[in-house]
Amino acid sequence: MRIANLHHFTEHHRYYIFRGFSLSPLDEHMLSHVYQPMIGASAISLYRLLYHHVAEGRTGYSSLEQQRKLLLGLGLDMNERGRKRLIADASRLEAVGLLQTSRLFVPDNDDFVYEYELIAPLSPDEFFRNQHLALLLTDKVGKYAVIALRESFAAKEPDELAQVKLERENISVPFYELFRLNAHAYDSELEQALAEVAPDRQGAAPPPLATAGIAYGDIIMRFPRNSANRRYVERMRTDADMLAQVNYVAYKYSLDAADLCRLLDEDGMFDANGALLVDELQMKANQLYRQDRKREEERERYLARTQGRGEAEAGSSDQAPEEFPVMAEHYLPVPAQLAGRCDIHQYNMLMRNEPHTRFIQRFFPGAVPEWLDRVFERIDLNYRLPAPVINVLIHYVIGMNDAQRVTRAFIDAVAANMLVKRIDTFEKAVGYVREQIGLEAEKERQQTAAKTGAAGRSRASRSGRNGGTGSRKPAIPIVQDTGDTASISPERLEELRKLARKLDGQS
Known part of the structure; x- marks a missing residue:
């Protein structure tokens, strides 16, 4: 409580x-x-x-x-x-x-x-x-x-029966073999009266699950008659909870009745007692959903390429498309790959008005890598980002001269971030890129400061351990050569020679 x-x-x-x-x-x-x-x-x-x-x-x-x-x-x-x-x-x-x-x-x-x-x-x-x-x-x-x-809590089974495995046969009589009900004697007033006098619970009912609206009849009509799972699926006629669960999975992953029947017919969807394994059904439905989505995206890209070629051939004699100007405050610097080939005004005009398929070719001396072309094609046709925004994205991930950026995961992450932030114009995209550059510079400054502080603390720690000196070796005094040598007398020199000869003889 x-x-x-x-x-x-x-x-x-x-x-x-x-x-x-x-x-x-x-x-x-x-x-x-x-x-x-x-x-x-x-x-x-x-x-x-x-x-x-x-x-x-x-x-x-x-x-x-x-x-x-x-x-x-x-x-x-x-x-x-x-x-x-x-x-x-x-x-x-x-x-x-x-x-x-x-x-x-x-x-x-x-x-x-x-x-x-x-x-x-x-x-x-x-x-x-x-x-x-x-x-x-x-x-x-x-x-x-x-x-x-x-x-x-339980009385034990007799030992005579517990020690032997016996065959069990159900000989019980079902209800409808013994009793016959008069279907015409159904009294609606009696049903209503019984419902009214029953205790009415006013507890808060759980919110209903979202449903795909697939009825039991639509499922059982398409389900194979010789399937091993049919007897479990037939329980949905009286089990409203199971029907609601499969409808929620169908709604979550956009499945129709045929797809749902195909999944329920697979092995491992029900346990030995006939209970639906919802986690297994969701895993299979997720795989089917991802496959369908991938095929749909490929179909859209193929149709867009086909229509684009037809429009290009039909409109080859038409007038050139309209050019949009770029204000000076929205200029982005020319990348190192294009330095000397165009100035900053020409580069930003190209980025603002050129299709991404032509703009990306300017960064490569030969053909554009196929995987990179597919990535930007998906961003264009499936994500529906405008062409100027895609060009600014190309400038950010390719023109910034950082090899670590040119990865599929990084490009997808930046594109998804642009979609979430509703970046749909050239000006918004330029502001987004400048904001990201500022955040990266600030992060780099913090990392540099942290490294510098750590190095200073390490030097100070070593200095403290050595009594304030910068070296771990003890200070050893060194004899200095003053250049003054005392002279030896001839008598003393002769005595030293005799002593040396005497020692040689003894050895």
Whole structure:
């Protein structure tokens, strides 16, 4: 229960209960031995108190009461602490799937009314198949207690039958073999009266999924009769959710009934129980969608080339197309590839008025690479960018003299960015290019400053480790040659010679 302000949840606010079930002894056993260890006795006490607001043996709504009845029934104080305890117990019930709380705004008295919808406990099989609930119970009571609880809910099969694999034959009698209904006795007034007296739930219904509008009859009429998946597809006649899911996938990927049948006929679309694998269907539909889109783009480019040649031949004798001037403030510099071949005015006039197929040829001494020609052809025919904008794009990715820019991914990214920013004129494209150049220069300055700072910090760190000097080697004093040599007397020199001869004789 999410309550942002405790003044919106007081003992004076009114509430009512709705439940559409009645507790069985097995449900009581589940509440006492499974749910209570997980969420506590106080939360289970709140659940039982809410349950008995509707008379036993009946379903539907309780009367409107003030929440002081809940607080008094649980022994809680009429203060903030008691309300927080009630919110905590209700939140635990909601977390394990026993309660759903809604807040209704009543415009007459400008206040809230709370609805507590009780939900029946899960059966033992359903509970222990629910992984997060089973893990929570294991954390609370331990592994061996969980095993013992699971065994306590079911009576064992006789050993004589459990040890032998027997063939099972269904000999049950279906409804229509035993009973015959009078189709003419259908009473519309009875149906209407039964619908009117049934409990009407006013809960917020989930928004309907977008649909392609493909009816079950359109699918089953086109589906192969000998297909292994036909028996699963026939379930859509009574399974509205499955039909809605396949219609949503068809709407998402623009599939018609024939394409949808072809996908549903493939292996792996249904599991062993006949449930539709929506993720697998979406993956196959996405592949089909991408193939169709690629073929459509190629078809458009082929038709445009064919029509372009026909128009060129038919209009070869017509007058030249109109030239648009370029203001000086919108000039872009001449790239290095075209330096000396034209001045800045001629270059910008070419970029403003020439088709991209001719403009791009000026950057290459020979033929334009085929992959590059296809990229700009797709931008022209599929993205529908104007020719001056494509020429500015060519100037940006080819004329800026940066080899790293001439990649398919970079060109597509820039073209997509232009489409998103609604760049549809030559002037807007020039402004976009100048903005990008400024951003790149600023980024480069930041990277240079970061490198310079890192180098300075590294030098300072080394200097600190060496006691303030710039070298790691200790300072060793060097003996200087002063050039002064003391003279030796002849007597002293003779003594040294005798000593040397004496040492030679000993050796």
